Structure formats: structure tokens, C-alpha cells
Amino acid sequence: MSRSLPHPTRDQIELPMVLDCLGDPTRLGIVCTIAKADQAATQLRCGDFNAFSGKSNLAYHFAKLREAGLIQTRVVGTTRYMRLRRNDLDARFPGLIDTILKSAALDADRLQFPECELPGVE
């Protein structure tokens, strides 16, 4: 069974909320990891992020990311699948998400995001 959670429409995505959301290192790391998985056409589940934080903390971070319009969450049974809303973000703020992802990649050494075991992702 698949059910849907509330997501902001493209037009409802707000710049301060996006920046505020990514100002948290854990959420920034989650988004970088989802972006990497999207490029490899791999869809990640909530359980793939256990290295980032505890389960209830993760649920909070995923909700914040969804409410800011950064990720699309699909619920299938007890599993949640996440993908980056890249088209919507690019349409609202051209180049923004890519520039932030590149900045995070430049600082990978000091940000030290946990390594996830992502099937099909190097």
C-alpha cells in the first residue's frame, strides 16, 4: 500500500526555508547523499541513513526536508522512499541546489558526512 504525505507545491517552496533546512549539517548530509543516489538512479529508504542519526531524529529531519520542498517522500508500507525535488528546486531557484551540493562536496573533508551503503552508488 502506498500513501502520500503532504508536500509543498513547487510554488510554495520558499528560499529562507530551503537555506534554513540545509543549514543543519545532518540535513545537508542527507540531501547530498540523496542527490548522489538520484544520479545513480537508486532510490533510498529511511533505513539507509541510520549512520547519520538516531531513528526519531532522522524522522524529524526527513519531515523538515519534505516540508521545505527539498525531498519527495513516498510511503510504501513501513518504508519511506526519498528523492531530491531537483526539477522543482531548479525551476524556483536556478542553480541553487547544484551550487550548494558542489560547495558541500568541496568541504567533504571537514563536513565528514557518514558513508552510507548505497546499492549501485560508488
Added chain:
Amino acid sequence: MSRSLPHPTRDQIELPMVLDCLGDPTRLGIVCTIAKADQAATQLRCGDFNAFSGKSNLAYHFAKLREAGLIQTRVVGTTRYMRLRRNDLDARFPGLIDTILKSAALDADRLQFPECELPGVE
């Protein structure tokens, strides 16, 4: 008399802090206004931002911006002059500050930053 406040070095500027700092609409508005004034080679003082917030709130926001490495603050007597640390930000995160400023400009209608009377700035 001019005295100096503590500023992070270029290398100490951290991506999450920059994003978190700009996730606040008032601070985002202040940075957009300072960037506009810098382009017009006009240096703004704390008093130029009275339309943005109350005096003690502004002092808090300016401190946050300075501590995140977004602005350079120069104290002369009871006046503080602010400029964007564009070179440092561009060196640490190429293109980031410009992309954020452009995104904010695209959303000017909904962000509704107060208009400041900036000498020499259109």
C-alpha cells in the same frame, strides 16, 4: 577611533553556518541590501537598516552575520560599517553567494525586504 570585532578567517567560514545564517529572512534581506550597496561602492552603517528590525534585534543579526563570515564589520566610534565578504565567500564556495542573491532577487515580491534609503544606490 576604530576598533575591531572578531571575525572568522576565510578558512574558518563553514557552509552550514552560512546557510543557516541566510535561512533567516531578516538576515537574508540585510545581506542582499549590503551586496547592493557594495556594488554601488556605498558602505552601509547599522542605522541604515532600521526598517528591517528593532535596534537590539539588528545587533543580534549583525553579530550572527559577522560570526558566520558573511560580513565584515568595522567599528568607528558608535557607528558600525558593514560590507559583504564576497572575496572570502567566493574563494570558499565558488558561486554560492551570487546564486543565493539571485534567488532572493527572483523572489523579491514575496520576500518583501524593506526598502532602505541608500545614498548612491538605486
